[in-house]
Amino acid sequence: MHSLKLPRWLVAFVALVYAFLHIPLLVLVVFSFNASKYGVEWTGFTTHWYARLWERQDIIDGLKASVVVGVSSTLISTLLGTLMALAIARHEFRGRRLMEAFLYIPIVTPEIVVGISLLILFVLLNFPLGLVSIVIAHVAFNISFVVVVVLARLQGMDRNLEEAAMILGADEFTTFRRITVPLLWPGILSGAMLAFTMSFDDYVITSFVTGTGSSTLPIVVYTMVRKNIEPSINAISTIILIITTILIFAADRLGRDKPLVHSAD
Amino acid sequence: MNPFALRQRALAWFHRHKETQAWALLAPGFGWLVLFFLVPIVIMFAYSVMPRGEYGGVERGFTLEHYARFMDPLYIKILWRTLEDSTICTVACLLTGYPVAYVIARATKWRNFLMFLVILPFWTSFLVRTFAMIFLLRDTGLINTMLLKLGVITEPILMLYTPFAVMLGLVYGFLPFMILPIYASLEKLDLSLLEAAEVLGAKPMARFFRVTLPLSMPGVVAGSLLVFIPALGSFLTSDLLGGAKEIMIGNLVQNQFTTARNWPFGSAASFIVMALVLVAVMIYLRVRDRDTELGAH
Numbered sequence: 024m025h026s027l028k029l030p031r032w033l034v035a036f037v038a039l040v041y042a043f044l045h046i047p048l049l050v051l052v053v054f055s056f057n058a059s060k061y062g063v064e065w066t067g068f069t070t071h072w073y074a075r076l077w078e079r080q081d082i083i084d085g086l087k088a089s090v091v092v093g094v095s096s097t098l099i100s101t102l103l104g105t106l107m108a109l110a111i112a113r114h115e116f117r118g119r120r121l122m123e124a125f126l127y128i129p130i131v132t133p134e135i136v137v138g139i140s141l142l143i144l145f146v147l148l149n150f151p152l153g154l155v156s157i158v159i160a161h162v163a164f165n166i167s168f169v170v171v172v173v174l175a176r177l178q179g180m181d182r183n184l185e186e187a188a189m190i191l192g193a194d195e196f197t198t199f200r201r202i203t204v205p206l207l208w209p210g211i212l213s214g215a216m217l218a219f220t221m222s223f224d225d226y227v228i229t230s231f232v233t234g235t236g237s238s239t240l241p242i243v244v245y246t247m248v249r250k251n252i253e254p255s256i257n258a259i260s261t262i263i264l265i266i267t268t269i270l271i272f273a274a275d276r277l278g279r280d281k282p283l284v285h286s287a288d
Numbered sequence: 289m290n291p292f293a294l295r296q297r298a299l300a301w302f303h304r305h306k307e308t309q310a311w312a313l314l315a316p317g318f319g320w321l322v323l324f325f326l327v328p329i330v331i332m333f334a335y336s337v338m339p340r341g342e343y344g345g346v347e348r349g350f351t352l353e354h355y356a357r358f359m360d361p362l363y364i365k366i367l368w369r370t371l372e373d374s375t376i377c378t379v380a381c382l383l384t385g386y387p388v389a390y391v392i393a394r395a396t397k398w399r400n401f402l403m404f405l406v407i408l409p410f411w412t413s414f415l416v417r418t419f420a421m422i423f424l425l426r427d428t429g430l431i432n433t434m435l436l437k438l439g440v441i442t443e444p445i446l447m448l449y450t451p452f453a454v455m456l457g458l459v460y461g462f463l464p465f466m467i468l469p470i471y472a473s474l475e476k477l478d479l480s481l482l483e484a485a486e487v488l489g490a491k492p493m494a495r496f497f498r499v500t501l502p503l504s505m506p507g508v509v510a511g512s513l514l515v516f517i518p519a520l521g522s523f524l525t526s527d528l529l530g531g532a533k534e535i536m537i538g539n540l541v542q543n544q545f546t547t548a549r550n551w552p553f554g555s556a557a558s559f560i561v562m563a564l565v566l567v568a569v570m571i572y573l574r575v576r577d578r579d580t581e582l583g584a585h
Contacts, residue, residue: 033391037388041405043463044464047420047421047460048412061428063423063428063430103320110311110313114306114310115310116307116310116314122314134521135538135542135561136329136561139541139555140328143331143332143555144324160324163320166320166321167321194299196295217411220411223413224411224412224414227523231545245415248419248422248528268412275407
């Protein structure tokens, strides 16, 4: 179909946009290995800035806090989100469409609104700001995303397999455990990975509900950007980029997988 | 009671109470969202219509003074700048993002890889990406250093802490949000329609403007919404790339809750952001419904 061949100027333009999207990050990564402490003149290769990161207690603590918050908020939001998706996809109940519409509100609400409204709530309740308040906030913005991802998987699933299991004598519980969950598993995992990534990367909401001594990694990085501490920022940014890339690559893979029938034993 | 009988009874109960079963599944997540999303926003609204107390708190009573303050030229300017920046950013993302989505949808061999390259920045830390911009744009940044070395300029061009830097940062930050939905609608486009147009004598430009573009409008509208909304509420970009000189409404909100400690006024500003978002969503739903109606004919 020669008529659908892309014009050369279009391809060139798109290549430029891709460069715009990726060159800034590539530059950031390359210069995390630059020996020069000041400016951007290349004076030699070093991994010194990475070694320096481990000497900084605030970064170690930030990383720990981010992992603790990320894992806990991911577990909670994935569980709650999956249950909600199951109810919406598999059950008739009054107000189902309203519930679906409601779930989109947290997705379209600007982060700053979520952040300050939670801050007001916590202060009003005298709830201490710290890791727990951060986890509560992260779950609140992650649930909807998990529901959307898991729901997409559920709606694309072949219901015949579940019906076949029931006809063959399995009751609801057995069918759910042996058929539904294994088929749904990639969707749940991919929802969980996206939830973890969002929690791990969040700065805006976290900055409002964090307390002293509970700074997550993005909070520490923000302070570093403000104080212009480098090239340590390049090094820690590179590490964050690598972690995110691995997670997204895995989530992308899982999301695309065709449902595996044999994984149900 | 033995486990088997218990299970039978549970099953029988579930069969009798379908609706209860659904709500049992919904309750934990829904409860969390009501408690930690809906209720806080309602309280925030209440704060915005209460008189300011000491130390950032509120006092009993009702007042509209915090909203009235937005009649002040200073705040009108901030509000206007926010709308203007968000609109320009949306248009810029559309003009750069549409061609990208178009090429990905037409690509065969490289499609998955090209898609992955768009998804990656979509999920990459916004903070890290903003820092990457600082690294390029500042006086001692890569662009200025290279231009100085090449002798193109004799002193650094001021790029960081300018409105240009803020706009560049916004477009850089939100471009993937535009590409993904447009790609989704272009991917579904029936190629035989284009062939039909060609057979009927339509030139490439006419084919694009009369067939491809109208059919991809749902993606264009969704993408514009996905860029416009976070741009409205953004404060990190103007904070770090604009040097907090050209503040947007997001910066105003943050300011009221940190340094200025005027929570009711900050709540009012935040509620205005929320209202603007809801208006944008409503316009989106209107346009989408009109499009589906047109599509049905």
